[in-house]
Amino acid sequence: MFDIFSFCADPAVLDTGKWFACYLTTGKHMAFYASFGTVLLLLAITAPTALAFGFGGAAAARSRIAPLRWLGKIYISGVRGIPDIAFFLFFVIALDQGFEWLRHQWLCPDWDQPIRQGNDFVVCAAAKLPLNTADQSVHEWYGFATAILTFAIVFGAFSANVLFGAMRAVPKGQIETAEAYGMTSRQTFWRVIVPQMWVYALPGLSNLWMVLIKATPLLFLLGVEDIVYWARELGGTKQPRFTDYPHGDWRLWYFLALLVFYLAFTKVSEIVLDRIMRRLTLGQATTGGEAQRVAA
Amino acid sequence: MTCWETIQAYAFRSVGWGERLLPRDDFTLCQQFTLIGSGMLWNIYFGVFALLLGFCLATVLALGKNAGSRWLRKPSEWFILVFRGSPLFIQFFLAYLIFLQLKTVGLAPEAMTAAWAGALVVLFLNTAAYSAEIFYGALQSIPKGDVEAADAYGLSGWPRFRRVVWPTMLRLAWPAYTNEAIFLFHATTLVFFSGFPAFQQRGDALYYANYFADKTFNPFVPYPILAGYFILLTLIVIGLFGLVNRRLNRHLPDARRSKLRVRPQIIR
Numbered sequence: 001m002f003d004i005f006s007f008c009a010d011p012a013v014l015d016t017g018k019w020f021a022c023y024l025t026t027g028k029h030m031a032f033y034a035s036f037g038t039v040l041l042l043l044a045i046t047a048p049t050a051l052a053f054g055f056g057g058a059a060a061a062r063s064r065i066a067p068l069r070w071l072g073k074i075y076i077s078g079v080r081g082i083p084d085i086a087f088f089l090f091f092v093i094a095l096d097q098g099f100e101w102l103r104h105q106w107l108c109p110d111w112d113q114p115i116r117q118g119n120d121f122v123v124c125a126a127a128k129l130p131l132n133t134a135d136q137s138v139h140e141w142y143g144f145a146t147a148i149l150t151f152a153i154v155f156g157a158f159s160a161n162v163l164f165g166a167m168r169a170v171p172k173g174q175i176e177t178a179e180a181y182g183m184t185s186r187q188t189f190w191r192v193i194v195p196q197m198w199v200y201a202l203p204g205l206s207n208l209w210m211v212l213i214k215a216t217p218l219l220f221l222l223g224v225e226d227i228v229y230w231a232r233e234l235g236g237t238k239q240p241r242f243t244d245y246p247h248g249d250w251r252l253w254y255f256l257a258l259l260v261f262y263l264a265f266t267k268v269s270e271i272v273l274d275r276i277m278r279r280l281t282l283g284q285a286t287t288g289g290e291a292q293r294v295a296a
Numbered sequence: 297m298t299c300w301e302t303i304q305a306y307a308f309r310s311v312g313w314g315e316r317l318l319p320r321d322d323f324t325l326c327q328q329f330t331l332i333g334s335g336m337l338w339n340i341y342f343g344v345f346a347l348l349l350g351f352c353l354a355t356v357l358a359l360g361k362n363a364g365s366r367w368l369r370k371p372s373e374w375f376i377l378v379f380r381g382s383p384l385f386i387q388f389f390l391a392y393l394i395f396l397q398l399k400t401v402g403l404a405p406e407a408m409t410a411a412w413a414g415a416l417v418v419l420f421l422n423t424a425a426y427s428a429e430i431f432y433g434a435l436q437s438i439p440k441g442d443v444e445a446a447d448a449y450g451l452s453g454w455p456r457f458r459r460v461v462w463p464t465m466l467r468l469a470w471p472a473y474t475n476e477a478i479f480l481f482h483a484t485t486l487v488f489f490s491g492f493p494a495f496q497q498r499g500d501a502l503y504y505a506n507y508f509a510d511k512t513f514n515p516f517v518p519y520p521i522l523a524g525y526f527i528l529l530t531l532i533v534i535g536l537f538g539l540v541n542r543r544l545n546r547h548l549p550d551a552r553r554s555k556l557r558v559r560p561q562i563i564r
Contacts, residue, residue: 081523081526081527081530082482082522082523082526082527083481083482083483083485083502083526084482085482085485085486085489085502086485086502086505086519086522086523086526089502089505089506089509089515089519090509090515090519093509093513093515094515094516097515116514120513121513121514213383214382214383214384214385215383216383217383217385217386218385220385221489228385228386228389249393251389251393252390252393252394252397255386255389255390255393256390258386259378259382259386259387259390262381262382262383262386263377263378263381263382266381266382267377267381
């Protein structure tokens with residue numbers, strides 16, 4: 001491993017401080033630290049994707065075309081009325097089977113057996129996702145991608161609800177003025193409603209961001225090797241026969257570390273979001289904006 | 297097996313009464329409805345008791361956070377921060393491990409590592425923290441005039457709290473508290489997926505839905521059933537809380553009553 005840890009060759013003879021220095025830098029611990037990156041990566045990809053889903057959902061829900069409007073409303077209220085964890089468990093299989101079924105229809109048109117045979121779901125070998133011959137890392141990335149899509153669908157519904165409310169909160173006078181200037185409804189939407197809705201959406205969106213952070217441990221249920229997986233893996237009792245660093249059941253300490261990580265993360269987010277909110281309210285026709293104007 | 301026999305065998309399977317063996321093949325729709333419904337008993341149990349206990353602690357915590365004394369305020373603030381700032385999923389894991397350790401040194405009773413007691417404690421503390429924040433917000437927005445009027449009538453201390461502050465706090469907090477209740481019922485599905493083992497496969501609704509989805513490799517039947525049960529439960533909660541809301545607002549003319557706006561949230 002690293003040169004500075006050359007004394008780690010025989011952990012059994014080390015004193016406590018050095019033992020921990022060696023223990024906390026094993027390859028598996030490095031994977032544990034990297035999994036914090038996995039969580040951050042998930043958040044970094046999911047947040048904008050969910051926002052895009054939410055924007056689409058909100059725009060659909062206020063569409064003038066009835067079927068599109070129904071679709072948007074069903075999406076928003078359907079996802080929100082049901083425990084999300086059920087969705088997480090549902091979508092991962094459903095999406096996987098959906099993709100395989102589509103590829104099956106496309107790639108193997110002359111397949112004549114039924115796809116559901118009793119308790120089995122059978123598609124032709126060419127339609128498997130990922131292919132049976134694919135590398136292990138492809139399987140892991142595919143799992144991660146389905147997880148992201150699932151998060152985006154679920155949180156998209158919630159952000160759609162927030163954005164839908166925010167679009168309606170833009171003062172009527174603004175929209176009437178836009179219409180008086182002869183803007184089409186498309187122009188009004190893009191030039192008046194969208195730029196102004198963010199200040200109304202931010203409290204809801206920042207709440208959602210907090211909830212999203214706190215939902216990331218569910219990655220573990222989706223089979224991704226995230227921080228919960230590693231905390232269980234590393235914390236469990238280690239026998240001297242299998243490792244150079246035997247120890248008892250330390251899961252408690254690992255989970256305590258995760259707890260501290262999440263507390264720090266939500267606290268920092270809170271501070272940052274407060275700043276953004278103050279920046280956004282500047283010059284807006286709201287009580288917050290007025291308070292800043294008076295103070296300045 | 298007819299559907300009626302299935303119901304007799306499995307309706308109370310989740311609490312250990314009736315047929316012990318779960319169905320292994322030839323899953324019928326009836327079996328899925330019965331077993332998932334049977335699991336709902338756990339969700340209702342956890343939700344109802346956590347709400348009842350949590351309500352009391354939440355009131356205390358909200359008053360603590362609102363108190364002038366540092367010694368009362370700081371502990372309440374920290375409690376609320378810890379339980380609202382971390383995922384419930386991690387809280388379940390951590391609580392299970394702590395109870396396990398306490399059990400081995402003999403400080404906690406045997407029951408604490410079982411879901412019915414241990415998970416209930418976590419849900420109780422969690423909902424207390426979330427509700428306390430809601431109640432605290434309501435305490436802050438009690439109209440000044442109400443309290444001044446109470447002072448003018450010579451009410452102070454306990455009578456003032458009991459007759460003016462507390463009812464007003466509840467009235468202001470009730471719509472948000474209804475959301476919290478719905479949210480808590482949804483959160484009960486996490487119990488058997490995080491640390492707490494399902495003794496003899498006696499799990500909650502999601503546990504059985506997941507069992508069927510794993511066995512049949514077909515998520516399109518058990519999960520919609522689960523969703524149906526939960527929508528029903530949510531409607532019942534909204535109905536019951538609506539009744540309380542009506543009672544809290546009974547002195548107000550119709551137009552000024554605060555309508556319940558239900559916005560179910562997500563995972564915590």
